[in-house]
Amino acid sequence: MAKAIRRINKEVPNQQEEQAEAVADILKELAENREAIMKSLAILKGLNDMRVLETAHALLDQRTEVAAIAIQQINQPGMHNVIKNGMGAVGFLGTLQPDQLNTILDGLGNGLKRLSKTGEKGKKQTIWTMRRRLRSPEIRAAMTTMVDFLEGMGEVFLENREKQKG
Structure with missing residues (x-):
């Protein structure tokens, strides 16, 4: 063993x-x-x-x-506002549908291109030319969109004013 x-x-x-x-x-x-x-x-x-x-x-x-x-x-009051505004902007972007944002940004970009071309040419427009241009479908679409935008913004302003009073 x-x-x-x-x-x-x-x-x-x-x-x-x-x-x-x-x-x-x-x-x-x-x-x-x-x-x-x-x-x-x-x-x-x-x-x-x-x-x-x-x-x-x-x-x-x-x-x-x-x-x-x-x-x-970071503890300065201005920085607090920057941080809050940044958070608000991110929250706002989160509420938009990607297609909506793309449409808005594409329109903004195209409008800025046209603006820069107009600034380079420097042509003066007469009242009659402006009146004729207001009849174009593009101008009407933009004006309708802007009026709807202003109406929606006004609704929120009035709601916030009521909340502050009440």
Whole structure:
């Protein structure tokens, strides 16, 4: 019969063996990811040439002072309005259907193109020419849209006025 095992010898590698194994693992990963490492080094070199790394290092060294200045700037009343307005704008954009927004932005872009062309030509329009142009379907569509826009905006203004009174 075999003897019972009463003592287990656990081999603990010494520090030199652990370091050698770690270096071998790192070299293996470097060899397997050579292209990615080379690209990363090129990016780092470019950032270093532009002194971005130096700036980032200085920001990290002075992070408490930088954070204090940032918090002071954010705590100004004007910045509160910017943040609230930004949130409101994002909320507003969330209420629009993408097709609606595209139509509005396309129309705005086309109108601005026409505006710049008119400004370059510098032609004066007579009252009779303006009256004739008001009959065009494009002008009528734009005027109808603007009147509907003003009517909707007026409704909200009146509702808000009633809420403030009540």
